[in-house]
Amino acid sequence: MLNKLLDGLLNPPPPKFHGVMGIWYYVDDAADAVKMLREAGHKNLNVFSPVPHHEIEHALEQGPSLVRWVTAVGGFLGATGGFALCYYSISSWPLVIGGKELFSLPPFTVIGYESMILIAGLSNLLGMLALARLPQLKQVAPYDPRFQEDRIGIWVPCDAATAARLESMMKGHGAEEVQVHA
Amino acid sequence: MSTTVKNLAMDGVNDVADRPLDQKTLNSDVMSMISLPGKVWWTIFILDLVVLGVALALVRNLIVHGWGVSGFMRPVMWAVDITNFVFWVGIAHCGTLVSAVLFLFRSHFRRAVYRLAEAMTVFGVLTAAMFPAIHTGRPWFDYWLFPYPNQRQLWTNVRSPLEWDVFAVNTYLTVSSIFFLVGLIPDVAACRDRAKHPIMKLLYTVISFGWTGANYQWKHFYGAYLFFAALATPLVFSVHSVVSWDFAMAQTPGWHSTLFAPYFVAGAIFSGVGMVIFLLVIVRKAYNMQHIVTIDHMEKLAKLVLLTSCMVGYSYLTEFFMAWYGPNKAERDVFWFRATGHYWWAFWIMFSCNVVFPMLLWMKSFRRNMTALLVLSIFVNIGMWFERFVIIVTSLTRSLNPANWFYYKISITECALIAGSFAWFFMFFLIFLRVLPSFSIAEIKETLPMPKRRGH
């Protein structure tokens, strides 16, 4: 009963896709294919791989991730938040302890520093999830478990007309297998 | 033990013997651990739960009747509680160190071991965090330690080292857990694809966030991962420094020392790596993972132990030198008391386990002998527990005013706290072994030669 329900949840009827999915074993072939496809004007292709490959990244001409900025902002906010908390909590009810200064940097620094790390860490996570479009609730391309093992997949969304041409191109570039979704 | 396993989660994965890895077998090998546990595992697990149950019963006693049920008294108002806390925080530190610091240093041997180390970190902090919570006289008011707007218009004392602890430890718990979980995403995705049992599949599906391994995912994944490492590294050092300041900021002789922060950090890494070795030696043997975690990996860890052991030993000597050389009579008394007084045995256990025995690691043959490493790692952890015990108890026993020098006697409650903390830790760890990939598939894969048509 429960299992059935879970199955329903976990294996939804596969959505309909329009495009071509080529599957490669050799990394260099895949990289070439990517280059070729992009030159052929298919810039909106997606590559699936068990590990990131520099060749492919290079071929895709990816820039650096934007996460760093999110993290930086988070860290800044965290630090200010920490210091603000220290300042407010003391000024709202100034209690002298151990004859120490009410407002002194060293203790504040500890709090501010830890808060910075905390918020930076959290924003780093959120930034990554947002940019990498995680959690991914619906598939963008037909998925194959082998992508988590040793195969590389290249997905080019296109209409039925171009599909045939793409298939031959991929085959020409060492694709082990090409699935056409039309 | 995994030979007798009836495999549920995976299909077509049998016991793996030593053999060269390729991308596909790596997946299978690592995931072979994820399976319905056998008798051995269950025995250990049940025993663990029993110990934990007894401990919890005594903790309940503690809370109902008060800390009087323990052996604590004036002047020794902290003893095993904080000892455990520092010990487990220390254990926790190694994980982040291995995964974050070594990641930044691009030292590749980490890839084989960091997942286990990180798991240890998270569970270690979970264990450690319990002690500040239950060690208070009125645990039901612990939430007062967190700064939150309340009708009393009261705030916490941000100038107290203990309050720094609250921030540090909680930050550490949060960040290290995130680090751990994020690192898991690609591997869990792989598990997901193989999982048969719907509940397992659901679990993996949730943790893997629908990871597909698409290029845009990898891009941001590694972008973020780098920053996690960059954040976690300073965090490791700051957290244990803050923990050490719990003592260093006090003026109790034996505590009041500028040496403490680096000394504690070194000690933490020391004990942490010791624990990692302990776990790895057992796991790689029990699950035949020698081809994934190789002897070379182990030897590198052993060298790390040797290094930190030297640092710790140096700190001990420095402490004694300062006590002898400095003007403070009380300090001198404390250190003399440590080595020769009522708790001399604790001190010498600490010294031999942390400084003397590890010196064997200068021998390559010793470093590459798993049994030897196993034994040593146990000694290291015993030694490091006693280090905290010695620092806390002996210093307090010989407090400044001789008029109330009393000796602390450990009670059944504290014994339960010690046993319980280990039980608590291993409960998490045992489950982890059987549910999540204990070795980072994705990262190890990167170290494998990639199939290329045009040769290499």
Added chain:
Amino acid sequence: MSDSVVFNRRDFLKLVGIGVAGAAAGCAKPPAEKLIPYLNAPEDILPGVAYFYSSTCRECPVGCGIVVKTREARAIKIEGNPEHPIGMGGLCARGQAGLQGLYDPDRVKSPMMKQGNAWKAVTWDEAITTVTAKLAEAKGKVLLVTGNETGSFRSLAGEFVAGAGGQHVMYEPFAYESVRAANAKTFGIGSVPRYDIGAARCVVSFGADFLETFAAPTNQARGFAAMRTKHDDGAGHFVAVEPRLSLTGANADEWVAVRPGGEMALALGMAHVILAEGLGSGVDAGLVSAFTPEAVANSTDVPAETIQRLARMFAKHRPSLAIAGGIATQSAEGTALVAAVNLLNFVVGNIGATVKFDRPLSFDGVASFAQFKTHIDAMAAGDVGLMFVHGANPAYATPKWAGFAAAAAKVPFKVSFTGVLDETAELCDLILPSTHALESWGDAESAGGVHSLQQASMRPVTVFNARPVGDVLIALGKAAGFGAAWPDAYFDYLKARWQPLHARYGAGRDFETFWLDVVKKGGVWEDAATPAVRWTGAPAFAAPQYTGTGDFSLLIAPSSHLYDGRGANKPWLQETPDMTAKAVWGSWAEIHPETAAKLGVKNGDALEVATDAGKAQLPAYLYAGIRKDVVAVSLGQGHTAFGRYAKDRGVNALDFVAQATDAASGALAYQGSKARLAKGTKAMPLYLQQAEKDQHDREIAQVIPVAALLAGAVGVGHAAEGHAVEGAHGAAKFPGHYPAGFGVHEPAEAMTRPGKFTEPLARPDSFQTPAHAITAYESKEKARSPRQNPVDVGSYKHAKHRWAMSIDLNTCTGCAACVVACYAENNIPVVGPELIKKGREMAWIRIDRFEEKLAPGANDVRFVPMMCQHCGDAPCEMVCPVYATYHNPEGLNAQIYNRCVGTRYCSNNCPYKVRAFNWFDYAAPEKTTFAFPEPLNWQLNPDVTVRSKGVMEKCTMCIQRILDGKGHAKDEKRELTDGEFTTACAQSCPTQAITFGDLADPEAQVHLKSFGERRYWVFEDLHTKPGVTYLQKIQRDSMSEGHA
């Protein structure tokens, strides 16, 4: 804070019928509470206001004046009555603890008749009729046994036995028979004199524990303090001649470890030297011709030169004072000893100067042990038909061989008026519970011409159906038909008895006004005329007699807290450590470490002590302050009844006392028994509250050699740079955080005038406000800036005071009265022996005993009252994560219980270790650790929160008193005046060693003391800037005839 309300206010509200906002348990709303208002509103009593009644203490035979503090008509604290000539405002630990006798949970709830071995409650009417019948039967054979009674009750008792036909005997275990007998013999005055120690310039004590139990301790302590502050020209010297260094002896500059029983020879030897050298005169030198220093040296183990030195010192520093009494005189030759000492005093002319007979203590008429023994024999012989016992416990306080129990069995009917079921009451057939002294009217002639009134400070505790014993006697008399002349109530009888006093002291007032004044003041006192004292001859001075066999002499001392055992049912006294061994809740045998080594006994091991009278096992306490051939046990424990706190603890030392009395006085010879020691078999715990008595050069208790003190400015001057004054170890170290030369004043004429240092020192011109004083003087902007003055910012801007304390180690005798006062004032739970031994005592103030030198000769034992130092830069404050402890605007180190989470970090960081943690719930009635069983909780101070489990607590410098005092000043729209209120410890201190006040007031006593000479701060180098300033003990060079 979820602290349960221990003292359920409603209970006593019912008692007095007051309605107030009752206490709610924690923050949760409790079930609807009932408020019970007065039925008829009395004009005088307001809820929440404290009322004070003067009365008289009945915890020992002396009868000091006391003031009883009541709230909502409950007595909650006892303090000394400053106007009273005996106590002079001070009150000893035993007096403070009287409160627990009043609220003792084991008090008899109603009259009880013995049936078989069980007690059956009866009504008062039944009881009275029974006794009346018995009175008729036993006509002429009635025996009324009481303690020392000096007032109206004595005459009532007299009239009663006269009517009933019988005798009234007053029994006191320590009746000082030998002192009285010897004085009768030598001076013709058979009473206990007043020792004016304050007038003396040097004191030699021949085994007299005059700071603990002998005569009037509080009074003598006050004089002792005055004597000790003198140090010009070698004055203020104190020598203790005793085989075992008692608490009194611990205060001495020199300990002469005389052979037991040798005190007399030593006194005579000194007299011999004085007469021989013509330093004194007045008696025929032939009397002491036999006692040449050499001869005496042989019989006492005291070197001849020491005897000569002491003699010369004694003669030189007149008026000097030699005291024989207490411990040493309770022996077979006690009378001879006192006579010898009288002779010694007489030849140097101390009689009348320091030994005064103007106000003799009223022991006249108290039966000697021998006399009491005759009564016991009479009982045994069946000559007693009916016995009444009140205020005496002979079944416990007489040695077994006296056979009291057996004799009592022969008495057909025995009635006890006791409040608690003590050993004697257990033997009786009927208990007529009497009200506690604090609940009943009475009076006493504490000393010649000192008529103290004992006022009932509250209505009898409703839990107990008790009656004033006077009323009962009257009722019985009337029932038996011989009391027709008496008024119905003892109160009226008493009042009538004061008519003659009114005639004498009325001074024109009509009786009622006179009476009211007396009630307010606590009595009337005159300066009785000083009788002329002549030497009327001495008794024969024989060599000491020892009874029994054994290598050791047994020394039995009354406990300074439990006295003769009557304090044993008071948890405060049990928990307050004996200041010699620092042990609690039991008894032990003190032996010399070397002796112990020979026996193979370690500290706390069982030791078997055997005399001819009996043997028992006790834990051994290794004490260097005792001769190698002496074993000492103190009295007071070993009760077989007397309530839960006293029963079955330790050993009753009287069981060791061999059968011997002092022929001349009839006193029981507590001393002089020979004892045999052996390693014990059964383990008996020794509950030490302080195990380590060496201060490890931590300079907690500091001394200043007289030389350095006389050097005055010089010493202080370069000390101000932080150097140690040259001199004995642990000498003055002066603080660095005060400017150089601070507190220096012209020493020249100061040194020459006696008593100078009891007076406040002039404020020096170089005065600068101390860094940690609240700076009322500083300019506003300076005061506002945290950098300038960390204790005057934010909400602190109205700060005006800096509460502080100064403690003079020179006058602290370690009597621990302050400890008990603090227990009483601050609702401190009693935790019992096991926890004390573990180091979990809850006391807020304790007295640390440090033994620098413990051997015959120069003596150096130091007592340090240690409580929260209220540091300006408190280490505990900065580590608390929740501000539960912080610095209050008035310089107090505050501890907020209900905010405390219980991390215990503050205690770990406290250098003085003066913070107490609530390990268990001492405040929860349902818990086994509950510390205030009904009705002990009635004593709790409503102004102080009762702390719950898991919170830290510590000295607050009696913040409730501070707030109260400030409140009064506000009401009267005036500034506070110095000394208008003080802390419980300072109030109780018999020697006024503790001074409390406002450090920011440059004229305040505490200020002048804190910045005068001899001041130092414990752990000053930690820069904690304590609010408690200690004054160094003056260390005298005792080996030079007292010269400085």
Added chain:
Amino acid sequence: MKKTFAIVLVLVTLVAASVAFTQSFGVQMGDKKGPTQPIAYSHETHAGKLQMDCRYCHYGASKSAWVNIPAVSTCMGCHKIALTDKPEIIKLTAYYDRGEPIPWVKVHYLPDHVKFNHKRHVLAEIACQTCHGPVQEMAVVYQYSSLKMGWCVSCHRDNLDNPKFPATMDCLACHH
């Protein structure tokens, strides 16, 4: 489906949070209903209509830290003669004749670790109504203020610089 779920979740959390927050600030959401007393004594009548001074009965307020509940004799002072026929007064007289105090039910709650001093506040010219509310309009007295710490502190905070009666924020003033 998913969307609605998410929205609901968010809303629930927000509500919970805000409730907790406001609660934590001790905002009064309490009932205005006091307990029923053994005798239906009406402050409305005495303090309101008859304009009696509070301290005529609660005379302790300005003299002591604790306020006294008037004794039965105080009531009888008037009611020996006044309205003796009214049922409630008959009840009262019964108590008086039985020599039995009236078991009034407690209305205001303060935990035992708070040492509130009525005298100081009354002498500082703070009207009873400031804390006890419009008692003269209460037929049945109820607890008007939260009497929570924040409530005390806010007032003390405002009067820190009060020239005539400066308030303190020293914890020891109330907790000792």
